[in-house]
Amino acid sequence: MRAKASQQTKASAAADEGAPGGGIDYGPLDRRLGYVLRRAQMAVFRDFFSAFEAFDIRPAQYSILTVIECNPGLKQSEVSEALGIQRTNFVAMVDELQRRGLVRRDPAPNDRRSYALVLTEAGRRLMGELHEVAERHEQRIADAIGAETHRRMFATLWKIARIGEGGER
Amino acid sequence: MRAKASQQTKASAAADEGAPGGGIDYGPLDRRLGYVLRRAQMAVFRDFFSAFEAFDIRPAQYSILTVIECNPGLKQSEVSEALGIQRTNFVAMVDELQRRGLVRRDPAPNDRRSYALVLTEAGRRLMGELHEVAERHEQRIADAIGAETHRRMFATLWKIARIGEGGER
Numbered sequence: 001m002r003a004k005a006s007q008q009t010k011a012s013a014a015a016d017e018g019a020p021g022g023g024i025d026y027g028p029l030d031r032r033l034g035y036v037l038r039r040a041q042m043a044v045f046r047d048f049f050s051a052f053e054a055f056d057i058r059p060a061q062y063s064i065l066t067v068i069e070c071n072p073g074l075k076q077s078e079v080s081e082a083l084g085i086q087r088t089n090f091v092a093m094v095d096e097l098q099r100r101g102l103v104r105r106d107p108a109p110n111d112r113r114s115y116a117l118v119l120t121e122a123g124r125r126l127m128g129e130l131h132e133v134a135e136r137h138e139q140r141i142a143d144a145i146g147a148e149t150h151r152r153m154f155a156t157l158w159k160i161a162r163i164g165e166g167g168e169r
Numbered sequence: 170m171r172a173k174a175s176q177q178t179k180a181s182a183a184a185d186e187g188a189p190g191g192g193i194d195y196g197p198l199d200r201r202l203g204y205v206l207r208r209a210q211m212a213v214f215r216d217f218f219s220a221f222e223a224f225d226i227r228p229a230q231y232s233i234l235t236v237i238e239c240n241p242g243l244k245q246s247e248v249s250e251a252l253g254i255q256r257t258n259f260v261a262m263v264d265e266l267q268r269r270g271l272v273r274r275d276p277a278p279n280d281r282r283s284y285a286l287v288l289t290e291a292g293r294r295l296m297g298e299l300h301e302v303a304e305r306h307e308q309r310i311a312d313a314i315g316a317e318t319h320r321r322m323f324a325t326l327w328k329i330a331r332i333g334e335g336g337e338r
Contacts, residue, residue: 024236025236028235028304029235030323031307032307035232040327044329044332045207047333059207063204067195071194074193078193084211134197134201138200144329144332149325150202153205158208158209161205161211162212164215
């Protein structure tokens with residue numbers, strides 16, 4: 001525990017550089033990467049929510065539609081695995097996108113138990129708009145933290161995203 | 170749009186450095202910071218979930234207990250704001266922690282409509298164990314991505330966490 005104590009101090013000092021005060025003592029939370037990642041993700045999602053409010057599109061729906069758009073005909077299980085979304089949640093989300101006329105479930109070739117996902121014409125048209133909104137959202141994030149910092153984050157975040165995964169994502 | 174196209178290419182190249190392939194085309198998702206933050210956060214939480222499984226403690230519960238431990242007597246609204254948790258969700262989470270005998274709601278001095286949160290003796294004892302488990306979890310994350318990368322992430326993530334917030338957290 002002695003070696004760890006000095007490490008804690010270093011991590012804590014690093015956290016203090018960026019962490020705002022506000023009179024609350026966050027104790028060891030300030031040196032928990034999961035907590036700070038969650039706060040950062042929430043802030044970016046807040047901007048996303050307000051940008052996509054008029055379209056009634058949430059981040060997970062945008063991700064699903066994008067993967068279907070870029071890979072038409074993938075099976076449901078392939079899309080949910082690619083995005084790391086649990087099967088049950090995923091099926092409910094696709095149900096909603098289908099009900100809204102954006103996604104179609106076709107019979108999967110050579111596999112009677114599963115469906116191949118494709119965008120409808122309305123889905124394809126909507127994606128054209130969504131990508132433009134998403135690009136402006138991304139630009140706001142880059143402007144807020146600096147283009148260079150924004151650019152540099154991706155490689156490190158993917159490294160973190162692969163922890164415990166043996167290479168898949 | 171012409172200036173943005175070149176920026177997209179740069180961001181995409183940065184994403185490719187770290188993003189694994191797997192035969193799926195992620196299209197513009199690879200250059201959406203929110204998406205990659207979410208994947209990174211999910212990976213760190215997966216390690217947290219498995220580390221805290223025996224205690225039946227989720228990340229948000231650990232955060233709440235830590236803030237109450239470090240700031241005994243804070244009002245419910247102060248703790249939920251400090252952690253960015255919506256009021257309704259927060260009350261339900263405190264209900265559960267109270268039912269498990271870890272948290273107590275005392276009458277708030279000078280405010281009959283609200284409660285001051287404190288840990289029970291059992292809650293304080295549990296926190297001693299949880300912080301040790303959390304420290305080992307953090308060490309695994311630091312080992313996986315390198316101590317220096319781990320240390321450097323905090324300032325940038327706090328900068329992102331403050332987007333659109335005018336300084337609070």
